[in-house]
Amino acid sequence: MAIKDITLGQYYPGDSVVHKLDPRTKLIGTILFLVSLFVVKNFTGFLFCGICLAILVKISGVPFKYMARGLKAVMFLIVFTAIINLFMTPGDPIWRFGILKIAREGIYRACFMAIRLVMLIFGSSLLTLTTKPVALTDGMERLLSPLSKIGLPSHELAMMMTIALRFIPTLLDETDKIMKAQTARGADFESGNLLQRAKGLIPLLVPLFVSAFRIAADLAMAMEARCYRGGDGRTRMNGMAFHNCDRIAAVILVLYFAAVIAIGKLPVF
Amino acid sequence: MSKETVIQLKDVTFSYYVEDAEGNVTTNNDVDVKHSEKRMALDGVTLDIEKGSFVAIVGSNGSGKSTLAKHLNALLLPSSGEALVCGMSTADPDNTWEIRRRCGMVFQNPDNQLVSSVVEDDVAFGPENLGVDPAEIRKRVDNALNAVGMYEFRKKGPHLLSGGQKQRIAIAGVLAMQPECIVFDEPTAMLDPSGRAEILKIIRGLHEEGKTVILITHFMEEAAQADRIIVMDKGRPILDEAPAALFAHGEKLQELNLQMPFGASMAAKLRDLGVDLPEGIITAERLAECLCR
Numbered sequence: 001m002a003i004k005d006i007t008l009g010q011y012y013p014g015d016s017v018v019h020k021l022d023p024r025t026k027l028i029g030t031i032l033f034l035v036s037l038f039v040v041k042n043f044t045g046f047l048f049c050g051i052c053l054a055i056l057v058k059i060s061g062v063p064f065k066y067m068a069r070g071l072k073a074v075m076f077l078i079v080f081t082a083i084i085n086l087f088m089t090p091g092d093p094i095w096r097f098g099i100l101k102i103a104r105e106g107i108y109r110a111c112f113m114a115i116r117l118v119m120l121i122f123g124s125s126l127l128t129l130t131t132k133p134v135a136l137t138d139g140m141e142r143l144l145s146p147l148s149k150i151g152l153p154s155h156e157l158a159m160m161m162t163i164a165l166r167f168i169p170t171l172l173d174e175t176d177k178i179m180k181a182q183t184a185r186g187a188d189f190e191s192g193n194l195l196q197r198a199k200g201l202i203p204l205l206v207p208l209f210v211s212a213f214r215i216a217a218d219l220a221m222a223m224e225a226r227c228y229r230g231g232d233g234r235t236r237m238n239g240m241a242f243h244n245c246d247r248i249a250a251v252i253l254v255l256y257f258a259a260v261i262a263i264g265k266l267p268v269f
Numbered sequence: 270m271s272k273e274t275v276i277q278l279k280d281v282t283f284s285y286y287v288e289d290a291e292g293n294v295t296t297n298n299d300v301d302v303k304h305s306e307k308r309m310a311l312d313g314v315t316l317d318i319e320k321g322s323f324v325a326i327v328g329s330n331g332s333g334k335s336t337l338a339k340h341l342n343a344l345l346l347p348s349s350g351e352a353l354v355c356g357m358s359t360a361d362p363d364n365t366w367e368i369r370r371r372c373g374m375v376f377q378n379p380d381n382q383l384v385s386s387v388v389e390d391d392v393a394f395g396p397e398n399l400g401v402d403p404a405e406i407r408k409r410v411d412n413a414l415n416a417v418g419m420y421e422f423r424k425k426g427p428h429l430l431s432g433g434q435k436q437r438i439a440i441a442g443v444l445a446m447q448p449e450c451i452v453f454d455e456p457t458a459m460l461d462p463s464g465r466a467e468i469l470k471i472i473r474g475l476h477e478e479g480k481t482v483i484l485i486t487h488f489m490e491e492a493a494q495a496d497r498i499i500v501m502d503k504g505r506p507i508l509d510e511a512p513a514a515l516f517a518h519g520e521k522l523q524e525l526n527l528q529m530p531f532g533a534s535m536a537a538k539l540r541d542l543g544v545d546l547p548e549g550i551i552t553a554e555r556l557a558e559c560l561c562r
Contacts, residue, residue: 165386218376222376224344225342225374225376226384226394227395227446228394229366234398237390237397237403237410238403
């Protein structure tokens with residue numbers, strides 16, 4: 001069945017250093033990179049960030065086409081932001097048409113924002129492309145675990161994500177089954193305008209919801225039968241350990257961040 | 270009795286109130302209705318299960334066999350009476366986790382009992398919950414996966430496996446907790462014949478290794494492999510015998526809508542026609558053997 005062949009998340013299998021880094025290193029690295037994009041004040045800074053990102057992508061072996069796919073979904077957002085910035089930034093107008101005017105500062109800001117957004121997307125998709133979803137949730141759990149002392153349910157959050165990932169294919173199967181059953185009884189999911197189609201989804205969504213609850217009840221019982229009682233006193237089979245490459249990555253990260261700040265201080269355009 | 274008992278049920282009852290279509294439980298101000306809506310899923314069950322035995326529990330839908338199974342590892346607590354697992358009462362919350370470790374359970378739906386999207390992580394789930402040392406977990410997971418013949422699938426996602434394979438992973442998950450007793454709650458009900466045969470072979474293997482096995486099923490052919498069959502009806506065990514003796518009362522089973530295994534029912538029919546056959550024939554193979562003699 002085709003619906004079973006889906007890959008979870010958008011992991012791009014590979015054997016590069018980037019793939020092998022501890023998920024925690026990658027998570028922190030990604031966050032730092034995203035922050036650095038907001039620290040950057042000029043185009044020279046972006047050029048530097050861009051070159052670093054390009055090198056990283058090259059090392060990871062993820063084809064550029066793959067990375068660019070992530071852009072498609074947010075293309076509208078990028079264009080929209082650019083246009084708003086283009087027209088709405090006050091400054092000395094170089095072009096006027098009725099109430100619309102474009103200022104020099106507007107062009108500058110529009111490009112600035114577009115580049116920032118594109119790099120944000122590239123940076124974060126590099127993380128999800130090179131890290132398995134399971135490793136990612138594990139990494140998040142460990143990174144957040146110190147916060148559980150102040151009441152953040154880090155284990156529960158990670159467990160929820162793990163279960164969500166596990167049950168995506170199961171629920172897809174279920175959707176497929178319900179869809180076929182309802183089609184056999186004359187339900188129509190394919191024709192009509194947007195509103196009619198949305199209405200057509202009700203006979204699909206209601207049974208899907210009910211069955212999701214049933215699955216949840218079953219799973220909860222199975223988990224209890226296997227002695228699950230929350231995160232306290234739990235051990236993990238695959239412990240995580242920082243390796244040499246993680247240490248090197250940490251040093252590079254610090255240097256990178258320092259460089260970004262330094263470039264921000266330079267008196268260039 | 271000289272043999273050690275693993276599970277002891279003493280006059281266990283389990284009752285619940287039925288909800289009407291609006292989800293309301295009939296309340297106290299109408300006492301009569303309340304009584305009529307109270308259902309007894311288990312109605313005074315008393316039985317002992319010996320260590321190392323292979324017990325099948327059969328019965329038609331609604332006979333209480335699944336409810337009974339859930340009493341064996343404290344998923345449900347008796348409304349009255351007492352359930353003892355390895356001498357510990359399920360009613361005491363302090364015992365709950367030790368009972369669940371010692372008495373593992375495999376459920377009917379292979380999809381709804383796997384937790385992780387990687388097979389070996391799922392098998393590790395039980396021992397992880399018990400706080401076992403990581404190196405020891407690794408060893409247990411490998412052993413459990415080998416025991417069910419799924420070692421080469423350890424890195425796969427469960428959604429890529431067949432129903433029978435998923436059920437084998439579920440069994441491995443229970444084995445990794447090193448239980449003394451495993452309850453199988455209709456483990457083959459959602460599987461195809463080949464998956465069913467696989468699971469049954471593993472169950473028999475576990476019994477031979479000395480684990481106590483309790484198999485809830487409505488396939489008589491499967492129950493026939495046990496050394497003791499308990500037939501449930503309306504929340505009570507009504508027959509409790511070795512398979513050969515049980516299949517001697519064919520009419521009684523018929524009344525309960527339970528189908529005899531092919532070998533046993535054929536032997537009974539042939540005996541009625543005057544064919545001289547020894548007692549205790551259960552399987553078709555044994556029947557053929559006796560007929561050829």
